[in-house]
Amino acid sequence: MxxxxxxxxxxxxxxxxxxxxxxxxxxxxxxxxxxxxxxxKVYYEIADTTDFTGSMTVEMNFVLNSYPSSWAFLITKMTSDFNNEFNIRIKNDEIANWFFGTGKTAVIMNWRPKTITLNKPTQLIAVRDFDKGILSVFINGKAVATKNIDKKIKPLRTYSTIKIFGSEKNSIDGSLSSLQIWKRALSKDEIKNISTAKSDNKVGSWDFTKQINNEIVELSGKDLIIKQKNRK
Structure with a gap:
């Protein structure tokens, strides 16, 4: 017992x-x-409604840790695919888009995300040239995709904010170090050596390694602050 x-x-x-x-x-x-x-759940936003319905160039430097499994934005100014001033997005390791919407349709150029080496610094330059009628994407200075477009077709102005490295509904697994935007198409020489790019029609430059209180100040002093946001 x-x-x-x-x-x-x-x-x-x-x-x-x-x-x-x-x-x-x-x-x-x-x-x-x-x-x-x-x-x-972090992304970035510029609360600015500047008109991006003409030629333009986006230059981004980032590290991508993994490919998304559904559509995720590198940068966008849109309310829908058709109501879309510009959008660079990645779906997986096979499909990515550089495109815009006219209100009635979307003008899309596909490019392959596998041109991005994971866990390595990457420079992406996306150009929309309405004078020549061309969409282009360059990875580390090399053209990876080009598409002829109708010079007369223009994006629909949306008055939306610019979302960077994700949005309320999607995220990018990686880190963004810098961003530059021009409201013109850079020349081939400027694309080859971005440091020589002229400031004509330049919207702004941002260094994401210098955040203060979750804000990134535009480097030339323009009132275009990028704010870090949390996804819902």
Whole structure:
């Protein structure tokens, strides 16, 4: 009888000791998951409604850690595919778009994200030249896609903000270091050596490594602050 009682006491003690360990493990796992979720919910926004319905150039420097599994924006100014001043987006390792919408249709150029080496610094330049009727994407100075477009077709003005490296509904797994935007098509020489690009019709330049209170100030002093946002 004493032996049975002793065994019951040991069983109860073992149960009491094991329970906190299980709880601690659960809390640790849960905290890690929350941390990952929080870090994936960040994107950037310029609360500016500048007209981007003409020729333009976007230059971005970033590191992509992994390809998305559904559409995610590198940068966009749109309310829908058709109501779209410009959009650079990636769907997976096979499909990406540089495109705009006219209000009735979307003018889309496809390019392959595999031209981006994961976990390595990447420079992307996207050019829309209505004078020549061309859409182009360059990765690290090399043209990876070009498409002829109708010079007379223009994007629909949306008055929307500019979303960068994701949006309320999607995110990019990576880090963005810099962004430059021009309201003109850069020349071939400027694309080859971006540091020589003239400031004519330049919207702004931003260094994302210099954030203060989740804000990135435009480098030339323009009132175009980029704010870090959390996804919903």
């Amino acid at each position: 004493k032996k049975v009682f002793f065994l019951l006491v040991l069983a109860l003690l073992a149960s009491a000791c094991s329970e906190p360990i299980k709880k601690n493990e659960d809390v640790s796992s849960s905290t890690e998951e929350i941390s990952k979720a929080t870090s994936s």
